[in-house]
Amino acid sequence: xxxxxxxxxxxxxxxxxxxxxxxxxxxxxxxxxxxxxxxxxxxxxxxxxxxxxxxxxxxxxxxxxxxxxxxxxxxxxxxxxxxxxxxxxxxxxxxxxxxxxxxxxxxxxxxxxxxxxxxxxxxxxxxxxxxxxxxxxxxxxxxxxxxxxxxxxxxxxxxxxxxxxxxxxxxxxxxxxxxxxxxxxxxxxxxxxxxxxxxxxxxxxxxxxxxxxxxxxxxxxxxxxxxxxxxxxxxxxxxxxxxxxxxxxxxxxxxxxxxxxxxxxxxxxxxxxxxxxxxxxxxxxxxxxxxxxxxxxxxxxxxxxxxxxxxxxxxxxxxxxxxxxxxxxxxxxxxxxxxxxxxxxxxxxxxxxxxxxxxxxxxxxxxxxxxxxxxxxxxxxxxxxxxxxxxxxxxxxxxxxxxxxxxxxxxxxxxxxxxxxxxxxxxxxxxxxxxxxxxxxxxxxxxxxxxxxxxxxxxx
Amino acid sequence: xxxxxxxxxxxxxxxxxxxxxxxxxxxxxxxxxxxxxxxxxxxxxxxxxxxxxxxxxxxxxxxxxxxxxxxxxxxxxxxxxxxxxxxxxxxxxxxxxxxxxxxxxxxxxxxxxxxxxxxxxxxxxxxxxxxxxxxxxxxxxxxxxxxxxxxxxxxxxxxxxxxxxxxxxxxxxxxxxxxxxxxxxxxxxxxxxxxxxxxxxxxxxxxxxxxxxxxxxxxxxxxxxxxxxxxxxxxxxxxxxxxxxxxxxxxxxxxxxxxxxxxxxxxxxxxxxxxxxxxxxxxxxxxxxxxxxxxxxxxxxxxxxxxxxxxxxxxxxxxxxxxxxxxxxxxxxxxxxxxxxxxxxxxxxxxxxxxxxxxxxxxxxxxxxxxxxxxxxxxxxxxxxxxxxxxxxxxxxxxxxxxxxxxxxxxxxxxxxxxxxxxxxxxxxxxxxxxxxxxxxxxxxxxxxxxxxxxxxxxx
Ligand SMILES: [Zn+2]
Ligand SMILES: [Zn+2]
Ligand SMILES: [Zn+2]
Ligand SMILES: [Zn+2]
Numbered sequence: 001x002x003x004x005x006x007x008x009x010x011x012x013x014x015x016x017x018x019x020x021x022x023x024x025x026x027x028x029x030x031x032x033x034x035x036x037x038x039x040x041x042x043x044x045x046x047x048x049x050x051x052x053x054x055x056x057x058x059x060x061x062x063x064x065x066x067x068x069x070x071x072x073x074x075x076x077x078x079x080x081x082x083x084x085x086x087x088x089x090x091x092x093x094x095x096x097x098x099x100x101x102x103x104x105x106x107x108x109x110x111x112x113x114x115x116x117x118x119x120x121x122x123x124x125x126x127x128x129x130x131x132x133x134x135x136x137x138x139x140x141x142x143x144x145x146x147x148x149x150x151x152x153x154x155x156x157x158x159x160x161x162x163x164x165x166x167x168x169x170x171x172x173x174x175x176x177x178x179x180x181x182x183x184x185x186x187x188x189x190x191x192x193x194x195x196x197x198x199x200x201x202x203x204x205x206x207x208x209x210x211x212x213x214x215x216x217x218x219x220x221x222x223x224x225x226x227x228x229x230x231x232x233x234x235x236x237x238x239x240x241x242x243x244x245x246x247x248x249x250x251x252x253x254x255x256x257x258x259x260x261x262x263x264x265x266x267x268x269x270x271x272x273x274x275x276x277x278x279x280x281x282x283x284x285x286x287x288x289x290x291x292x293x294x295x296x297x298x299x300x301x302x303x304x305x306x307x308x309x310x311x312x313x314x315x316x317x318x319x320x321x322x323x324x325x326x327x328x329x330x331x332x333x334x335x336x337x338x339x340x341x342x343x344x345x346x347x348x349x350x351x352x353x354x355x356x357x358x359x360x361x362x363x364x365x366x367x368x369x370x371x372x373x374x375x376x377x378x379x380x381x382x383x384x385x386x387x388x389x390x391x392x393x394x395x396x397x398x399x400x401x402x403x404x405x406x407x408x409x410x411x412x413x414x415x416x417x418x419x420x421x422x423x424x425x426x427x428x429x430x431x432x433x434x435x436x437x438x439x440x441x442x443x444x445x446x447x448x449x450x451x452x453x454x455x456x457x458x459x460x
Numbered sequence: 461x462x463x464x465x466x467x468x469x470x471x472x473x474x475x476x477x478x479x480x481x482x483x484x485x486x487x488x489x490x491x492x493x494x495x496x497x498x499x500x501x502x503x504x505x506x507x508x509x510x511x512x513x514x515x516x517x518x519x520x521x522x523x524x525x526x527x528x529x530x531x532x533x534x535x536x537x538x539x540x541x542x543x544x545x546x547x548x549x550x551x552x553x554x555x556x557x558x559x560x561x562x563x564x565x566x567x568x569x570x571x572x573x574x575x576x577x578x579x580x581x582x583x584x585x586x587x588x589x590x591x592x593x594x595x596x597x598x599x600x601x602x603x604x605x606x607x608x609x610x611x612x613x614x615x616x617x618x619x620x621x622x623x624x625x626x627x628x629x630x631x632x633x634x635x636x637x638x639x640x641x642x643x644x645x646x647x648x649x650x651x652x653x654x655x656x657x658x659x660x661x662x663x664x665x666x667x668x669x670x671x672x673x674x675x676x677x678x679x680x681x682x683x684x685x686x687x688x689x690x691x692x693x694x695x696x697x698x699x700x701x702x703x704x705x706x707x708x709x710x711x712x713x714x715x716x717x718x719x720x721x722x723x724x725x726x727x728x729x730x731x732x733x734x735x736x737x738x739x740x741x742x743x744x745x746x747x748x749x750x751x752x753x754x755x756x757x758x759x760x761x762x763x764x765x766x767x768x769x770x771x772x773x774x775x776x777x778x779x780x781x782x783x784x785x786x787x788x789x790x791x792x793x794x795x796x797x798x799x800x801x802x803x804x805x806x807x808x809x810x811x812x813x814x815x816x817x818x819x820x821x822x823x824x825x826x827x828x829x830x831x832x833x834x835x836x837x838x839x840x841x842x843x844x845x846x847x848x849x850x851x852x853x854x855x856x857x858x859x860x861x862x863x864x865x866x867x868x869x870x871x872x873x874x875x876x877x878x879x880x881x882x883x884x885x886x887x888x889x890x891x892x893x894x895x896x897x898x899x900x901x902x903x904x905x906x907x908x909x910x911x912x913x914x915x916x917x918x919x920x
Contacts, residue, residue: 039679042555050553093510095502095733098873186646187732187873212876216733219499219877272647273555273676413558413647416672417679 007355007444009362016295016441017366017434023291024430030287031422033061034280034342038273038417045270046310047079047241054266058246058307061286066293067305069249075320077310079241080104082191082270083234086111087177087207091228092220099177099209100271101235102161103193103313106203111232112137112174118221122160125167133171137229140164140176141218144211145183149346151403157181162195165202175205175231179214184408187212191269191411193313205233243267243309245317248286250293252440254300257328260440261304261335261394262289262432265311265385272415276406280420280428281338282307288432292440299440301333308385311339315384322388332394334439334446337383338428341409342420343402345372345431349379350397352446359444360397366438367431375400395446397439399431467815467904469822476755476901477826477894483751484890490747491882493521494740494802498733498877505730506770507539507701514726518706518767521746526753527708527765534704535780537770540564542651542730543694546571547637547667551688552680559637559669560731561695562621563653563773566663571692572597572634578681582620585627593631597689600624600636601678604671605643609806611863617641622655625662635665635691639674644868647672651729651871653773665693703727703769705777708746710753712900714760717788720900721764721795721854722749722892725771725845732875736866740880740888741798742767748892752900759900761793768845771799772871775844782848792854794899794906797843798888801869802880803862805832805891809839810857812906819904820857826898827891835860855906857899859891 024030037057044054055072062070080103087099090113114137119125121142128138140160146153161181168176180190189208194201209217220227246266252258264281268274289305308317322329334352348367350360357377364374381387382396390396409415439446484490497517504514515532522530540563547559550573574597579585581602588598600620606613621641628636640650649668654661669677680687706726712718724741728734749765768777782789794812808827810820817837824834841847842856850856869875899906 035679039676039683040552042549042553042676053553089502092500093502093513096731185878187648187876188646212874212878215878216499216502216876219495223499271556413556414672416647416676418645418672418675 007358009359009438009442013438013441014362014366017437020291020433020437021370021430024433025426027291027426028422029290030283030425030429033286034275034283034420035417037279037282038275042273043270044266044268044274046267046313046316047077047243051243051267051309055244055246058266062246062248065290067248068251071247072244073247073324074242074244075316076240077243077316079238080313081235081238083236085207086230086232088230089227090230092225097209097213098187098189099207100189100191101233102191102206102208104196104201105206105233105235107234107236108175108205108232111230113230114174114228116227116229122164125164128167128171130170131172133168133173136173137175137177137231138168138171138173139217140178141214142179145181145407147183147404149402149404151340151406153183154407161192161208165194165204165206166197169202169204173204175207177207177209177229180208180210182211182407182410182412185211186414188412188414191271205231205235207231207233243317245309245321246307248289248305250289250298250303252300252302253298256302257331258301259304259332260301260436261306261332262436263306263308263385264338265317266307267310267312269312269411271413273417274415275417276341276409276415276419277411278339280342280425284338284425284428284432287429288436291433292437299437300443301440303436303440311385315387318385318388322392329389329392329394332389334397335382335386335389335394336397337385338432339383340401340403341406342425342428343406344424344427345370345399345401347373347375347400348397349375349400350377351380352395353448356444356446359438359442363435363438366434370427370431372431393447395448397435399435401428467818469819469898469902473898473901474822474826477897480751480893480897481830481890484893485886487751487886488882489750490743490885490889491880493746494735494743494880495877497739497742498735502733503730504726504728504734506727506773506776507537507703511703511727511769515704515706518726522706522708525750528711529709531707532704533707533784534702535776536700537703537776539698539701540773541695541698543696545667546690546692548690549687550690552685557669557673558647558649559667560649560651561693562651562666562668564656564661565666565693565695567694567696568635568665568692571690573690574634574688576687576689582624585624588627588631590630591632593628593633596633597635597637597691598628598631598633599677600638601674602639605641605867607643607864609862609864611800611866613643614867621652621668625654625664625666626657629662629664633664635667637667637669637689640668640670642671642867642870642872645671646874648872648874651731665691665695667691667693703777705769705781706767708749708765710749710758710763712760712762713758716762717791718761719764719792720761720896721766721792722896723766723768723845724798725777726767727770727772729772729871731873733877734875735877735880736801736869736875737871738799740802740885744798744885744888744892747889748896751893752897759897760903761900763896763900771845775847778845778848782852789849789852789854792849794857795842795846795849795854796857797845798892799843800861800863801866802885802888803866804884804887805830805859805861807833807835807860808857809835809860810837811840812855813908816904816906819898819902823895823898826894830887830891832891853907855908857895859895861888
């Protein structure tokens with residue numbers, strides 16, 4: 001291929017992409033979609049009846065728009081339910097704590113009243129001796145999460161959420177309470193999934209409390225106060241249920257088997273209405289594809305929008321998609337997901353065949369007026385639900401959003417529609433429409449033949 | 461008195477006041493006090509065991525500082541308890557709502573499951589016909605509260621909280637739900653007291669839901685959806701209990717019977733830890749007096765700090781104070797309260813004898829470097845707990861704080877210590893210290909002999 005001329009994008013394609021940007025910036029379609037999803041369906045916990053209603057909503061939406069095919073691709077999954085929680089400080093005095101169970105938390109058969117053992121960080125509990133926490137509730141504090149545009153502080157802060165329970169259980173604790181993984185200072189707990197260990201989940205209640213509550217516990221600890229808590233959680237696993245991915249296709253006019261895949265996830269945590277996580281992604285990608293569908297002709301390649309099910313509980317929809325489409329993944333020419341809120345996009349990164357970089361660069365120039373910089377061309381990871389297919393060699397790009405405030409809202413009751421700024425959402429849709437249109441209209445090969453892209457393991 | 465020379469303040473008094481400002485700006489005493497109160501006592505509902513612990517804390521604090529007299533002045537009061545609340549949307553689908561009972565709310569004997577009747581504003585329910593809401597839950601929406609430095613949007617927004625229940629009960633509703641009175645867009649309900657009507661309180665549950673929840677209900681209503689809710693509240697009145705005011709005195713070296721009174725309220729709503737409402741006021745006024753107490757000599761007049769009990773439920777501590785001190789109110793030469801959070805002070809207003817205005821003006825010049833403008837000299841109202849004594853003729857001044865964000869946090873779970881900026885708190889203490897010192901060192905008469913000042917009815 002050294003002899004091929006450099007990949008280019010025709011001027012009329014660039015023009016059409018620029019027109020799509022103008023159209024998107026003047027359209028309320030995206031906001032209408034996320035308003036409809038959050039209002040008409042509400043919270044949509046993976047595997048719940050509400051997630052089923054979200055799929056029904058998705059089918060109705062797809063059919064009301066200009067897609068050529070609308071389908072639901074079911075899969076089965078284990079259902080974890082939050083149940084009810086009581087949590088309060090009981091000594092040195094009675095005070096309600098604002099907490100919520102983490103995904104995968106176990107049940108307390110009866111209320112647990114126990115003294116608290118304070119750990120300054122996840123590292124301090126890592127060395128706890130087996131049995132030394134018998135009859136106690138462990139509390140893992142931690143530093144306030146670093147805020148950044150990229151969400152860089154999340155991984156470190158999230159360690160205690162992921163594996164804290166394994167140490168607490170080894171110590172024999174009756175329950176684990178952690179400082180929420182979030183960058184806000186509001187009285188909201190942040191939920192999120194724990195990691196299983198050799199397919200085992202926590203058997204004790206594992207609860208996140210808000211940052212102000214954790215601050216309060218820290219201050220009491222620093223005063224030398226002994227603390228006790230009451231914890232009672234009915235969270236737990238409730239057997240196997242059905243979930244599914246909703247798929248919208250715009251069938252390519254020329255190469256219908258070649259697929260440019262975009263999407264977001266349809267499930268949300270159940271505390272808020274999942275507006276920024278990930279109603280926004282559903283709206284951004286659906287609206288971008290719909291604006292392309294309203295052009296006089298379909299692009300050459302098929303554009304597929306996947307509204308993934310059950311992302312929050314372990315990318316279950318994404319894994320099901322990769323399995324169910326295993327025999328056509330080599331026809332997935334490019335994939336990307338929107339799952340980092342509704343903030344302004346500031347960077348385009350990619351991980352495609354080097355010879356296709358001029359096309360990505362051309363896309364970068366088209367969307368630059370939106371305030372988007374061209375970032376690295378060797379950055380793997382197209383979004384969490386893209387990981388399973390990226391691991392099978394599907395090339396990826398990503399439009400990085402400003403995540404400065406994302407972890408203020410992430411997985412809290414406060415993830416509601418009012419947090420989305422329509423103009424920022426429209427900027428996202430404009431960028432996606434231009435990107436996806438050009439990727440579907442070109443016939444350049446994005447796939448790297450030799451190097452498999454590394455998948456990122458970011459959880460969003 | 462037309463022949464008296466204009467009131468002035470001696471240069472050395474001005475100097476000392478300026479030194480107090482410097483000291484206050486470099487002191488952490490105020491923050492230490494509010495940290496201690498919110499951490500060691502926590503929430504302190506009027507009439508509760510926690511409010512008793514707050515009085516004990518107050519006595520200990522006063523005794524640990526430089527005051528000459530520390531006392532508790534008890535009074536009895538009816539106790540309203542929040543109890544437990546369940547509130548959820550049950551149709552068109554199941555969704556938790558973030559709500560809380562309003563002060564004075566009645567109890568539901570059993571869970572209420574009923575259709576919702578939507579009222580766009582308090583004005584729309586004012587004309588409801590008797591009996592027309594039988595078997596229903598009334599929901600009063602309303603406009604988003606106007607944000608302002610002065611808190612000007614509160615009165616109008618608060619109308620539905622105050623009297624909404626009277627219309628709902630006339631209509632025969634089983635419960636009333638209202639949009640929270642607050643200027644934030646977070647998933648926190650704002651509590652606060654209702655108004656009684658001819659000494660009667662609501663017999664039905666009256667619940668405030670967060671602004672995002674109210675937005676959600678509005679959107680569903682506008683979609684033409686019929687809504688139902690489940691409401692179950694065990695809130696109610698629990699008989700007579702004891703409360704009290706905590707009083708700290710710095711006895712005047714020259715005119716010990718003349719009292720310059722400052723203070724805040726010791727009780728808080730029970731959802732947060734009452735940091736901005738009104739731990740801040742307790743800290744600001746106590747710290748200001750303490751810094752004056754550390755001067756080589758006591759000022760001429762007595763400085764009294766009153767930590768009022770049971771403010772939130774109807775100025776009960778303030779009324780008790782005015783009654784218990786009725787025979788010495790004419791010796792209260794000036795009074796003011798800090799009860800509008802911990803934001804920067806931007807204005808000094810007053811309502812004193814016109815011949816004493818030069819002294820207030822001089823105070824204004826001393827605190828001007830703190831960014832404080834001299835406002836009106838005929839502005840009544842020294843703060844809510846000052847109302848009962850102002851109605852008996854006690855002259856008032858007020859240091860107006862920036863309330864732009866006050867009603868974001870006001871009466872929510874989010875009123876916690878992290879919301880106080882130490883530098884802003886210190887600016888408050890500096891201004892109070894200078895004001896109170898000069899008022900106590902001068903012998904000018906602030907009292908207006910003929911005109912009784914009008915009391916404002918602001919609830920803070
Ligand atoms: Zn997500
Ligand atoms: Zn998420
Ligand atoms: Zn107050
Ligand atoms: Zn208040």
